[in-house]
Amino acid sequence: MSKESLEKEKSDKVKPRPPIEYKSPKGTLIAIGGSENKGDDPEKDSANSENINFQKTEILERFVSELKGNNPLILIIPTASSIPEEMGASYIDVFTKINASNVQVLDIRTRQDTNKEEYMEAVRKASGILFTGGDQLKLTAILGGTEFIRLIKERYFNDSLVIAGTSAGAAAMSTQMIYQGMSGAGFIKGSVSITAGLELLNDVAIDTHFISRGRIVRMVQMIATNPTFIGVGLEEDTGIVVKKGNEIEVIGSGLVVLVDGRESTYTNIYEVEEGVPVTMRDLKVHLLGKGDTYCLEIF
Numbered sequence: 524m525s526k527e528s529l530e531k532e533k534s535d536k537v538k539p540r541p542p543i544e545y546k547s548p549k550g551t552l553i554a555i556g557g558s559e560n561k562g563d564d565p566e567k568d569s570a571n572s573e574n575i576n577f578q579k580t581e582i583l584e585r586f587v588s589e590l591k592g593n594n595p596l597i598l599i600i601p602t603a604s605s606i607p608e609e610m611g612a613s614y615i616d617v618f619t620k621i622n623a624s625n626v627q628v629l630d631i632r633t634r635q636d637t638n639k640e641e642y643m644e645a646v647r648k649a650s651g652i653l654f655t656g657g658d659q660l661k662l663t664a665i666l667g668g669t670e671f672i673r674l675i676k677e678r679y680f681n682d683s684l685v686i687a688g689t690s691a692g693a694a695a696m697s698t699q700m701i702y703q704g705m706s707g708a709g710f711i712k713g714s715v716s717i718t719a720g721l722e723l724l725n726d727v728a729i730d731t732h733f734i735s736r737g738r739i740v741r742m743v744q745m746i747a748t749n750p751t752f753i754g755v756g757l758e759e760d761t762g763i764v765v766k767k768g769n770e771i772e773v774i775g776s777g778l779v780v781l782v783d784g785r786e787s788t789y790t791n792i793y794e795v796e797e798g799v800p801v802t803m804r805d806l807k808v809h810l811l812g813k814g815d816t817y818c819l820e821i822f
Contacts, residue, residue, distance in 0.1 A: 550679035550686060551589050552723060552765040555582055556731045556757030556777070557656055557690030561617040571760060576813050577776040580621055582762050585774050586651060587623045589685045589764070595650030599628045602665055603657030603691040607632065610655045637671035646674050651685040654692025660702040662695045663721060672721060679723060686723065690731045693762070695720045699728040699752050704741045713797035715744045724765060727753050727819065733780055734758045746784040747792040747803050753819060754782035769819040773811045781809040781817065 559582040565571035590597070599614045601607035611628035618626050629642050636642070646652070652675065654662065666672040678684040688696050700720035720729075728745055730738050733756030742754040755763065758777030765771055773779050783806065790803040811817060 546680060547767045547769075548680045549682060550684040552679075552696060552768075553582070553586055553589070553685065553687040553762055553774075554693035554696055554724070554729055554755070554757060554765070555687065555689035555762035555775070556693065556733060556759050556779075558732070558759035559583060559689055559762070559775070560760055561613065562620055571776050574776050577760070580617065582760065582775050583617060584621050585762075585764065586653065586685065586687045587618070587621060590623075590650040591683045591685075592650050594625050595623075596645070596648050597623060597626045598645055598649045598652045599626060599655065600631060600652060600692075601628065601655045601657070602631045603659060603662040603695070604655050605657060607655075610657075614653065614655070631665065631671075634665055634669060637666065637669040643671065643674060646671070646678065649678075649684065651687065654686075654688040654695065656690030656692060658702075659691035659694040659700060659720075660718070662691055663700065663702075663718070666721065667719075676721075676723065689762075693731050693757060694729050696723045697727045697729040697752075697755070698722050698725055699745060699749070701728065701730055701741060701745055704744075710740045710744065710800050711797075712744070712792060712795055712799055712801050715741045717745055717748065725768065726751055727755055729755045729757065731757050732759055734778060739780065739782065742782050743784075743803055743806065744792070744801050746782055746787075746806075747790040747801055750784035750787050750790075753785075754780075756780035756782065771811075771817045771819065773813055773815045775813060777812075779811045779815075781811065783807040783809070 560579050562580050571577040599611050601610040604610040607630055615626045679686055697720045700718055702716055704715035730742050746754050761775035761777035763771045787803055788805045792801045
């Protein structure tokens with residue numbers, strides 16, 4: 524082989540790969556850390572009692588303001604909750620108080636319920652969907668792989684659908700989902716359980732009640748398993764509005780903690796046995812408050 528041929532073969536091998544094509548969704552996501560205010564005054568001993576960022580019903584009002592159309596239809600999906608009827612009624616009440624009265628509860632409790640044509644038709648007509656709190660594993664186990672969630676995703680990527688989730692409903696939005704793990708013991712290998720979420724937000728893992736329940740260590744263990752993912756820790760009465768799938772704006776009274784392990788230099792998670800503490804070096808952490816913005820890099 525000639526020298527010219529060798530040089531050409533070498534240059535062909537080092538050509539940069541084309542970027543992965545990423546389809547930017549037309550819809551909007553609102554992930555909420557749980558305990559969003561529904562019009563109640565904060566308790567005297569709560570963090571919000573002296574927080575000048577606190578505004579009643581701020582997050583739910585922002586959800587309503589993002590909806591398109593005249594008298595937009597809002598769907599409440601309380602599947603994650605152990606008290607779905609009470610949960611649905613509480614959201615109907617608060618939305619009515621903030622002048623959004625076109626609200627319907629889809630009481631989906633089994634995978635068979637997702638096949639109901641009236642529920643599918645409601646999704647086709649909805650301007651906004653809100654997944655309530657509860658158990659995120661229950662939510663993904665019932666909705667995952669169904670035509671119902673496929674239709675929601677289709678509308679999110681192709682229409683101006685607004686999807687909100689609070690607590691479990693927010694945790695289920697991401698690619699990787701933490702569904703179990705004691706907050707105080709998250710540093711021990713094997714103490715955090717991870718599975719796939721509903722995959723509405725790429726290369727992100729969301730955890731909720733983040734500061735009040737001390738969940739940063741369990742988030743780090745999740746990131747150690749695959750540093751591609753950025754951890755998004757949402758405090759209570761705090762959320763993110765996500766446009767185009769990667770443009771984040773912080774809303775609410777508390778903080779959002781971003782944990783980025785993509786430039787980490789070491790973790791022992793693949794070396795140690797279960798029951799041994801997990802270590803990780805050179806993490807990047809951001810603390811963001813109301814009005815702050817951040818752009819996720821989608822690979």
